[in-house]
Amino acid sequence: MRMVLDDDMLIEQDAPVTNTFLRVLTCGSVDDGKSTLIGRLLYDTQLILDDQFSALKRDTKKHGTTKGDDHLDFALLVDGLEAEREQGITIDVAYRFFVTPKRKFVIADTPGHEEYTRNMATGASNADAAIVLIDARKGVLRQTRRHTFIASLLGIRHIVVAVNKMDLIQYDQDRFEAICGAFQAFSETLGFRSVGFVPMSARFGDNVITASPAMPWYKGRSLLSHLEAIDVDEDRVDQPFRLPIQLVSRPNLDFRGFSGQIAAGRVSVGDSVVVAKSGQSSRVKSILCGRDNVETAVDGQAVTVVLEDDLELSRGNMLVAPQNRPQLADQFMAHVIWFHKEPMIPGRSYICRTEVDSIGATVTTLKHTIDINTFAQKAATALQMNEVGVCNISTQAPIVFDSYRDNRNTGNFVLIDRFTNATVGAGMIDHPLRRAHNIHWQAGDIDKHARAALKLQTPMVLWFTGLSGSGKSTIANIVEKLLHARGKHTYMLDGDNIRHGLNRDLGFTQEARVENIRRAAEVAKLMADAGLIVLVSFISPFRSERRMARELFEKGEFVEVFVDTPIEECARRDPKGLYQKAMAGEIKNFTGISSPYEAPASPEIHLRTMGHEPLDLAMQIEKFLDEA
Amino acid sequence: MTMTYLQKLEAESIHIMREVAATFSRPVMLYSIGKDSSVMLHLALKAFYPAKPPFPLLHIDTTWKFREMIAFRDKTAIELGLNLLVHTNQDGIDQNVNPFDSGATAYTHMMKTLALRQALDQYGFDAAFGGGRRDEEKSRSKERIFSFRDSKHTWDPKNQRPEMWRTYNTRVNRSESIRVFPLSNWTELDVWQYINQENIPVVPLYLAQRRPIVRRDGMLLMIDDDRLRVRQEERVEELLVRFRTLGCYPLTGAIESSARTVPEIIQEMLTVRTSERQGRAIDSDEEASMEKKKREGYF
Numbered sequence A: 001m002r003m004v005l006d007d008d009m010l011i012e013q014d015a016p017v018t019n020t021f022l023r024v025l026t027c028g029s030v031d032d033g034k035s036t037l038i039g040r041l042l043y044d045t046q047l048i049l050d051d052q053f054s055a056l057k058r059d060t061k062k063h064g065t066t067k068g069d070d071h072l073d074f075a076l077l078v079d080g081l082e083a084e085r086e087q088g089i090t091i092d093v094a095y096r097f098f099v100t101p102k103r104k105f106v107i108a109d110t111p112g113h114e115e116y117t118r119n120m121a122t123g124a125s126n127a128d129a130a131i132v133l134i135d136a137r138k139g140v141l142r143q144t145r146r147h148t149f150i151a152s153l154l155g156i157r158h159i160v161v162a163v164n165k166m167d168l169i170q171y172d173q174d175r176f177e178a179i180c181g182a183f184q185a186f187s188e189t190l191g192f193r194s195v196g197f198v199p200m201s202a203r204f205g206d207n208v209i210t211a212s213p214a215m216p217w218y219k220g221r222s223l224l225s226h227l228e229a230i231d232v233d234e235d236r237v238d239q240p241f242r243l244p245i246q247l248v249s250r251p252n253l254d255f256r257g258f259s260g261q262i263a264a265g266r267v268s269v270g271d272s273v274v275v276a277k278s279g280q281s282s283r284v285k286s287i288l289c290g291r292d293n294v295e296t297a298v299d300g301q302a303v304t305v306v307l308e309d310d311l312e313l314s315r316g317n318m319l320v321a322p323q324n325r326p327q328l329a330d331q332f333m334a335h336v337i338w339f340h341k342e343p344m345i346p347g348r349s350y351i352c353r354t355e356v357d358s359i360g361a362t363v364t365t366l367k368h369t370i371d372i373n374t375f376a377q378k379a380a381t382a383l384q385m386n387e388v389g390v391c392n393i394s395t396q397a398p399i400v401f402d403s404y405r406d407n408r409n410t411g412n413f414v415l416i417d418r419f420t421n422a423t424v425g426a427g428m429i430d431h432p433l434r435r436a437h438n439i440h441w442q443a444g445d446i447d448k449h450a451r452a453a454l455k456l457q458t459p460m461v462l463w464f465t466g467l468s469g470s471g472k473s474t475i476a477n478i479v480e481k482l483l484h485a486r487g488k489h490t491y492m493l494d495g496d497n498i499r500h501g502l503n504r505d506l507g508f509t510q511e512a513r514v515e516n517i518r519r520a521a522e523v524a525k526l527m528a529d530a531g532l533i534v535l536v537s538f539i540s541p542f543r544s545e546r547r548m549a550r551e552l553f554e555k556g557e558f559v560e561v562f563v564d565t566p567i568e569e570c571a572r573r574d575p576k577g578l579y580q581k582a583m584a585g586e587i588k589n590f591t592g593i594s595s596p597y598e599a600p601a602s603p604e605i606h607l608r609t610m611g612h613e614p615l616d617l618a619m620q621i622e623k624f625l626d627e628a
Numbered sequence B: 001m002t003m004t005y006l007q008k009l010e011a012e013s014i015h016i017m018r019e020v021a022a023t024f025s026r027p028v029m030l031y032s033i034g035k036d037s038s039v040m041l042h043l044a045l046k047a048f049y050p051a052k053p054p055f056p057l058l059h060i061d062t063t064w065k066f067r068e069m070i071a072f073r074d075k076t077a078i079e080l081g082l083n084l085l086v087h088t089n090q091d092g093i094d095q096n097v098n099p100f101d102s103g104a105t106a107y108t109h110m111m112k113t114l115a116l117r118q119a120l121d122q123y124g125f126d127a128a129f130g131g132g133r134r135d136e137e138k139s140r141s142k143e144r145i146f147s148f149r150d151s152k153h154t155w156d157p158k159n160q161r162p163e164m165w166r167t168y169n170t171r172v173n174r175s176e177s178i179r180v181f182p183l184s185n186w187t188e189l190d191v192w193q194y195i196n197q198e199n200i201p202v203v204p205l206y207l208a209q210r211r212p213i214v215r216r217d218g219m220l221l222m223i224d225d226d227r228l229r230v231r232q233e234e235r236v237e238e239l240l241v242r243f244r245t246l247g248c249y250p251l252t253g254a255i256e257s258s259a260r261t262v263p264e265i266i267q268e269m270l271t272v273r274t275s276e277r278q279g280r281a282i283d284s285d286e287e288a289s290m291e292k293k294k295r296e297g298y299f
């Protein structure tokens, strides 16, 4: 029996897709026959066209792993990258589409190699069902477990286990049953709703779409018929309404619409809805789906909603059902799968990207990792590539989410490296953490630490002291840029600038200089209290005033940076032409010439600037802060 | 109330386009005038309605497109009131690079790949939509929807960013960019059924008509203008043909077909035994050629 495309498939296009459409991936260990199976499925459902078939014959001769015999290497239909064909392995996921009279399929062929787990996860993240291949000679392997576990973690509830290469074990029924038993035993706790088993030969087509004459003992369904029968009824239409806002549409003053793809539930004109982040409510005035005004829209539709009231609502926010709201928190627990060679280390800052929101985030605690073989919890200090761990995560501002268990769209996030923008990990949110509520609802708690915690930083004052022209401002400036690039919130107080405003009334007498420093120190203190990292760059020639400034701060908060440049060098550089004037007697009380500079005895950081680039010096400070 | 398959595809594409509009500072839509571009443009009009799509269209004009394509392009831009940018690689013109004398590979590299890179650099676009579909070709089936390009426009197929759910990583550093494929999950059949359902205008070349044809290198070439030098041994025939894909006329083979309407095309697709790209000279040119071109910055 071969399936032939016919008119039915035309009709099917217009039929509702519940249960007529399945997204499925193949996974399992290296070389278990995943790509071969997909090639075989495409071939047997006659989706390989004549020119593609001639190409396959050519390719088999050139790259085929089946060169020795006359058989075609069906994997070459899917392994489309040069490197894959040369190495005979799959590296990245391939998406293929096929249809049978019963159903439309999107199949993701994923790589078995552990190194490319990220690509397997990519294929699994949008799938409804997974085909787990097992080489009948090898049975359940470590990668079989890893992939089955990741599939479960990503919310896949339907599995078909294809015990492949039965041709190589003489179609041995006992061996097949033993493998089924082993799989069942380890996957019991993974929460699958259906698990099917098929003894199969992808290479020769046994039990792929038709019953195999070589295995008369097997009375079950073929693989394809399993896939056609899976009942995914994952109906999010009956869940509470969620519309993550992608963008605000404002073509003219009369129109303000909120565009997004409904992530759960339904919405109708006249419904009351709530803005998740502010709790403000309004009613739906109209709904656009494409260019049509519609009365009702449901999960999955891309819409633009117009509200009765003018509310503060923009990208990253969500419109939701009033009776059943999502979580709003800046701390939550999540399962995280790590993709990058650089391990995840608690305390590091990443970009947390949900479907529509993007915000700085830190993993505050790695509670444990999960052992792939036993699924047991293991204590760890870092999450290595391809590992799964349970973490507490803290974001710079609250984000809107559901638990991943309830909604795969609104419960997920990815972590992005701040500098390279690589996608380094993916997370599935379990639940918000209580602390998040405390910080938000107890007004008294909003002190310096609460403010700084929001910014994920420790408030600090970097006090640059040194002669005029020693390089204080130049270095402070670079330090500020470096900190800013790392997402730190900073502010710079520069002696010259402050004298233009706040300290405009002060001259250069000893008293005026003391008052100058006192005011700068007090302003720095207010800013540190606001949670900032403050860079103060003042000549501040007198020890006592620097001590006075230091005493305004908590222990460890005040970092004195001595920018040590010999006066000869400063006078040589003389960027503002002041030394020349001072030496000519035109400026009175000039530090180093006509007024003393008292060098710090034990500054936290002593920068000897001669022979060093400002950037190197700035990086010394950055290093000090990292170690502090 | 459930969505049809085409509605699902449509919603996914619209979501992708909105993500780009919301997160990139200078997006552009590559407009190649073919059926996929027609669908992509139609989706963009829906995605931002009642506003206009917040990005220009860019056509890389090799100067060898079918005349009907250019007419269709200009008419579309005017009727819809869209900002259409057209770029041609002037170096190629100066060096008289053409599909007959230069060879398909060199010609494509110069007039398409390099031309595209020039245009993207010139305008500083940080995201570019393309109408590529995963069912077109093996290496395309491997590509992400948001496909990262370094500052040299290079695609590194062995090191693609993971792409989870519909949570896209839209971040790039300066002079890096993303190619975005909103039609990734559409098949050729989906495209035609959608064109039929939505009544989307397409270049008439897709529909069968008698056209002047010569047979060359196993392809049916249409004589679109007198730059196609008919060889001594060649005979010009009036054949009932249509095109499955449209590109530069000297490199795009027609198929014999009597499908004069979109429903007839759909009917024909259910029985056809060759793939869409079979009529393109540039693909069979060298082994794994599409991947190589893509790595160099081709769409």
Ligand SMILES: Nc1nc2c(ncn2[C@@H]2O[C@H](COP(=O)(O)OP(=O)(O)OP(=O)(O)O)[C@@H](O)[C@H]2O)c(=O)[nH]1
Binding pocket: A029, A030, A031, A032, A033, A034, A035, A036, A037, A065, A066, A073, A075, A088, A089, A090, A091, A110, A111, A112, A113, A164, A165, A166, A167, A168, A200, A201, A202, A203, A204
């Ligand atoms: N005898 C036999 N060989 C098979 C069968 N299925 C696959 N093979 C062979 O097993 C080898 C690996 O097959 P692939 O399909 O590339 O395996 P894969 O699981 O896709 O491998 P990765 O994607 O690299 O993890 C190839 O040489 C296939 O021809 C089968 O049923 N019987």
Ligand SMILES: [Mg+2]
Binding pocket: A034, A035, A036, A075, A079, A089, A090, A109, A110, A111, A112
């Ligand atoms: Mg494979």
